Amino acid sequence: MSTSTSHSPSLAPDRAAAPVRTAVPRHYGRYIYLAINTAILVFLLAPIAVVVVFALNPTPFIQFPPVGVSLRWFEKFFASRDFMQALGFSLEVAVLTTVSATVLGASAALALARGNLPGTRLIVATMLSPLMLPAILTGLALFQTYVLLDVGRPTWGLVAGHTLVTLPYVVRTTLAVLHNFDTRLEEAAQNLGASPLRTFFEVTLPLIKPGVLAGAIFAFIVSFDQFPVSLFLVSPGNETLPVTLFNYLKFDLDGTIGAASVVSIVLAFVVVIGLDRTVGLRSYVKL
Amino acid sequence: MSASIEIAGVSKVYDGGVRAVDAVAMDIRQGEFFSLLGPSGCGKTTTLRMIAGFEIPSAGAIRVDGADITHVPAHKRDMGMVFQNYALFPHRTVAENVAFGLRMRGLDKASIATKVKAALAMVELSGLEDRRPTQLSGGQQQRVALARAIVIAPRVLLCDEPLGALDKKLRQQMQFELKQLQKKLGLTLVFVTHDQEEALAMSDRIAVMNGGRVEQVGTPAEIYNQPTTRFVADFIGDTNIFRGERTTTSAGGPALDVGKGLILALPASIETQGTGVLSVALRPEKIRLSPADGTAASARGVVENTNFLGGAVLYRITLGGGHRVLVQQPNAGTDRLFVPGNGVTLDWTPADLVVLKD
């Protein structure tokens, strides 16, 4: 407190003088800054633009420039029972995965940050290890495990596989907020009469929510777009959208793929916006 | 209703054998402003946290109004606490922060509102109910923390260096206000600080801690005037400490030979026939300074350094034998000021020497 007040007067003139002194280079700097950012945006958005063009172009193959605008691929996509089933199934799996990964991941992160467990670093490394392993191997290993256990390829098995690869995101983002968490806030709550459980819901959870939520969004998107893990774990008649798209691709490479991609992008976007609106992601991100 | 606290032989040993608190025993009376004073790492905060229930003692017991609460969980202890850096809930408004403890006690909305309003009025924060803690100044946050702790009418108010983050002016004002509030509410208040001036100014009694142990418990005057240990004498205020062999004066009274030709007459209360090594403390303001030609003299020396403090002047003086002594005199005017190089005589009464335990 006292140090900051004594330092700020000496800093203030520096800040005020800065724009004047650096006026010329800053002018260039701004253009370079804008150019770099534009380049990054173009790089990020170009594939999406290509997909959208592909989806709207009426010819059954990628053609540039596009010959027109048509919704025929969207019609085909929405009229296809296979695609609709796959879309529904993907959403179901993504929601279940998000719930399980978030609950397990956030609990694990809390235990790791607070539990005073022996070998915490080893446990964290283990938790994050699915990210290191090629997901296709995770899928194959799970598939073999299920075969050995003779449980077939149930939906919960697929959700478990997705949970495995999404858990690291939740653990990581939750650990990050817990790292900066002032445990005295919890002590303050307990001192004021809140039981440990009450403390968790009144203080801990609201404060780690940004991290948990960020992890949950990652989990949803990673699960919804998951291909390698699903490849082995989907069962006949219950295929996720990415797997269905991949199989479709082998026989038909038309705009339906583009339409499906556009729908996926929009859905992912809707989920993020929805979470933002309902649980107020935005207000917490500022914290 | 405020309570008394009895800390009976409490120790805290952490994993790895660090003994943070070592057999601490003290009684905190009802309605008393009691400070735990000591340098960082002395165990004062750990002791406070054991009272609050955030740490479980490794040995000993803590009793509140005679009831053993050693293993009662923190949320059932009914104690208010003001944390260092306040620990205000950042996701809640000022009013919600203050209301938190009342909500946990299941009060109805109307009485919560009334009590919150009263508490905020008491700390002069009316009108800031809907602000977030981050939108407040340090002093305001401190008041919110205080309001949040006292609104639940705790049996004991615990304060962990609550004023440490404030600048000096504000700290002094808050010291005054906290003291007023404590008196007005008749609160039993346990106050942790490393600032001896703060402790002396505010406390009814002080426990000086060092290395996990209690060195001395007493009123500010007792702690200052009759420090019982070398650590307390050294830690509280400036002091001159002499260490030497027991001997007798030419008159046959008890004395201490501190070497380099200096023999200090000890207070008459000390038995004459004693041997061994002893330390004594002599506060700088207990020494009277006069020009070198003065008659009455306990010792003679030369001013080495003059430190003008405003209301007083602090001199560093080298005695004839080589001992260095701090002397503080009231500011009696420019013409009575000694400057480095001046020869001076020093004079004190043996009764002002305080015998210390090592």
Place this chain on the structure above:
Amino acid sequence: MMKALGSSRLNRRRFLTASASLGIGTIAAPYVARADDPTLRITGWGGKWGEVMKAEIGPAFESEFKCKLQTDSAFPYLPKLQASSRSAPIYDVLHTNSNEQWAAAEMGLVEPKIDPKLVPNLADVYPYAISDKIVGVSIFTSAIGLGMRTDKGYSGVTSWKELWDAKYNGVRGGYVIPVNSLGQAFLMMCGTLFGKGQLDLDAAYAALEKLKPIKIVDFTGAMEKMLLSGEVGLCVIHDSGIYRYDGQNQPTDFVSPSEGVLSLEQVLTITPGSKMKELANAYVNYMLRPEVQKRLAETVWYSPANRKVKLDPKYDAKLLTTPEKVSKLIQVDWKWYNERKDEIDQRVNRIFRA
């Protein structure tokens, strides 16, 4: 699952499985068939083939044989089969291309031959369908030849060798050989065209080297689209990949080269560990029935293996439906190829990466 609970075949094991699934609530899986259920687990293509199988041919089989057909149309079949237990394989009947069948047979995952006594329709198939180049039985074949644009003035293409003509530089199409059967078959053809025969790899590599510049794709479907969009003018392709656009007035045509066409067989095999052997043989036999063959052939433009199939004139004119036409088929020695696949992959990767 509810159906399973209601059925009279409810046994203890199944009941336990069902209850366990129910206990998990909404995460409960659709009931996965077990070996002792009358469920035949097969693989099958998606696309048009999958549609007709799902809508007509599959249900007809199910009602005739009082069983359930569970079709996995999600690739990759072979690794899944490989990962499952030999004694309880996840498929009873494996339907895939010949090269993959050979790989499966080498690993002992499928039975090398189908017993003609158990599959009577085997007596009616063309010799190629059960030749020594085939594991199990080929129920259909496509002809790999050349696909060309008809609107670019490329007239009179009759030979494979014309693909090497410099006028196709920039519009020549081929495949990523390590991952595409057509590409692999074509490599063997190169040996025949420019060397001592299919097995003359050195001649093939030299020929491939001279084929550059060439546009290569991994999926056959992608080649169809490139031909349709005009990105490619002359390419290696299978006849069904051209004929399926019949009636759409596309400026593309299939060329059956004078040196012969390569066969791209649709092969069925039975897994040795299958607990549904009887049903599996019945399925293979069923797929070779003239009416089933006709329906599928006319849906996806595959040439039927059964000699007795009479296709409608439109199809009969283009597909390999007579012994003479069938004699033009060149079969690839996949066993030989698979044994050298790694070495070939490395070599062609080097050729096309450069």
